[in-house]
Amino acid sequence: MKNKKGKFLWIFYGFVLMILFLMSSTNLIIKEHQNEVYPLSVIIEDAKDDNYVNFKKGMDQAAIEMNADVSFISLYETGNLSQQLELMSREIQDGARALIVSPVDDRLLAEEITENRVGGPLVLLNSSLAGESVAAVITPDYYAMGQMLANTVVREQSPQLPVYLFASRPPAGSSARFQEGILAVLETNGRLTEFFQSRESYNFRKKIEELVYPGCRHVVVIALDSESLLDTAAVLADSSVYASYITGLYGRGSSVAILNYLDKGLITGLGVVDEYSAGYLSVRTAIEKIEKNTAAETINLESYYVKKEDVLTPKYEKMLYPIE
Numbered sequence: 001m002k003n004k005k006g007k008f009l010w011i012f013y014g015f016v017l018m019i020l021f022l023m024s025s026t027n028l029i030i031k032e033h034q035n036e037v038y039p040l041s042v043i044i045e046d047a048k049d050d051n052y053v054n055f056k057k058g059m060d061q062a063a064i065e066m067n068a069d070v071s072f073i074s075l076y077e078t079g080n081l082s083q084q085l086e087l088m089s090r091e092i093q094d095g096a097r098a099l100i101v102s103p104v105d106d107r108l109l110a111e112e113i114t115e116n117r118v119g120g121p122l123v124l125l126n127s128s129l130a131g132e133s134v135a136a137v138i139t140p141d142y143y144a145m146g147q148m149l150a151n152t153v154v155r156e157q158s159p160q161l162p163v164y165l166f167a168s169r170p171p172a173g174s175s176a177r178f179q180e181g182i183l184a185v186l187e188t189n190g191r192l193t194e195f196f197q198s199r200e201s202y203n204f205r206k207k208i209e210e211l212v213y214p215g216c217r218h219v220v221v222i223a224l225d226s227e228s229l230l231d232t233a234a235v236l237a238d239s240s241v242y243a244s245y246i247t248g249l250y251g252r253g254s255s256v257a258i259l260n261y262l263d264k265g266l267i268t269g270l271g272v273v274d275e276y277s278a279g280y281l282s283v284r285t286a287i288e289k290i291e292k293n294t295a296a297e298t299i300n301l302e303s304y305y306v307k308k309e310d311v312l313t314p315k316y317e318k319m320l321y322p323i324e
Contacts, residue, residue: 038068038287041091042100044125045173047078050255051226057322058279066287071096078227079104079169085112092119098135098286102126105172121289123282126174130296135289137298138281142174145271145303146181149250152269152305153220154189157248162192163220166204168227170197175224178252178271182222198228205235211245223251226258233261254320262308269307276322277301 042059044052049072056072063070071091075083081104088099102125103109113122113133121135129137153163163186171179186193198204211217223229229251236243243266251258252271261267278301288294310316 035067038066038098038290039071039096040068040098040100040283040286041071041073041096042282043073043075043084043087043091044102045075045079045084045104046102047075049074050257051253052275052279053255054275054320054322055279055282058276058281059283060279062280062283066284068283068287070283075104079172081105081108084109096120097290098123100125100282100286103129103173107172121286121293123286123289125278125282128173128177130298132296134296136285136296138278138285138301139174139298140273140301140303142177142303143181143184145252146178146183147185148181148303148305149222149252149269149271150182150185153222153248153250154185154191156268157220159189159191161218161220161247162194163222164207165193165195165222165224166207166228166232167195167197167224168231169225171224179224182224198231204228204231208232208235208242208245212241218245218247220248221246221250223249226251226253226255229253229267230255230257230261233258233266236266237261237264259311259320262306262311265308269305271303272306272316272320273301273303274319276319 040063046052049056052072059070059072062068073087073091075087077083084101084104088101091099098121100123101109106127106129110129110131122133123136123138124134126139126142127137128139157163165179165182167175167179183193196204196207211219221232223232229249232246232249236246236249248268249266250269251267254270254272254275258267258270262270281299285297285299304316306316306320311320
């Protein structure tokens with residue numbers, strides 16, 4: 001009788017041990033909780049990511065916290081809308097559950113996404129678009145930024161000086177709104193303005209050379225995009241003579257190269273935004289739209305005016321040089 005009881009206990013203990021082994025080493029009985037991974041794609045309007053360094057830091061931090069797999073994609077050619085549309089379609093086909101896009105051109109993109117709906121939430125950066133095809137917009141008010149910069153020019157620069165507006169390509173999207181804000185202030189104050197777009201045969205250097213000879217003319221320059229700002233600053237860096245004819249160079253952006261020119265005194269002042277927060281918010285918002293499919297929203301980012309002496313103050317240093 002005792003032998004039978006002993007055998008039964010050994011069998012029972014063996015069964016319990018087997019169950020415990022299965023519970024601890026497999027998920028046949030207790031399944032591990034699997035965190036969902038969110039594949040997202042960020043598609044910018046530029047062929048380089050120089051202007052997105054801080055944005056990517058914020059994006060990466062949000063991806064870690066929210067379990068996102070983010071692909072950051074630049075164009076093959078800056079400002080090419082057809083390439084951007086092709087990449088948007090490709091990324092959705094490859095499994096992206098949401099797109100974060102900085103449009104080449106708001107108006108043309110609006111026409112395309114109205115006719116061909118994106119297969120997932122679409123979060124737009126630096127855009128004024130709205131509508132049922134757009135899940136969210138994250139943007140500063142570029143019109144207000146243009147007004148802020150132009151008001152600074154009115155305060156700091158002589159009213160007799162003409163203001164040149166430099167652009168590397170036809171203003172569209174954020175650059176167009178930035179230009180509109182600038183002109184609204186300058187024209188109201190009776191300032192003479194001239195628009196100039198760089199071309200292969202007639203670039204910013206040649207335009208500035210004309211100030212020296214035969215013109216002997218002093219001007220203020222406002223760059224409408226980061227490319228024109230960098231190109232102009234590079235011309236001034238090459239020649240102290242050219243620099244003496246530009247009484248102020250203004251623009252927008254916070255890339256390392258732009259901030260270096262500001263520190264050297266070649267750029268007078270900048271309109272900037274918190275790019276780190278923009279990157280973080282874009283990923284967080286995209287995931288919220290995947291999970292909850294809430295109503296479309298616009299998240300407005302504040303813009304700031306900074307000069308050389310502002311950059312290393314606690315307020316702006318943390319924003320312009322965020323720690324990874």
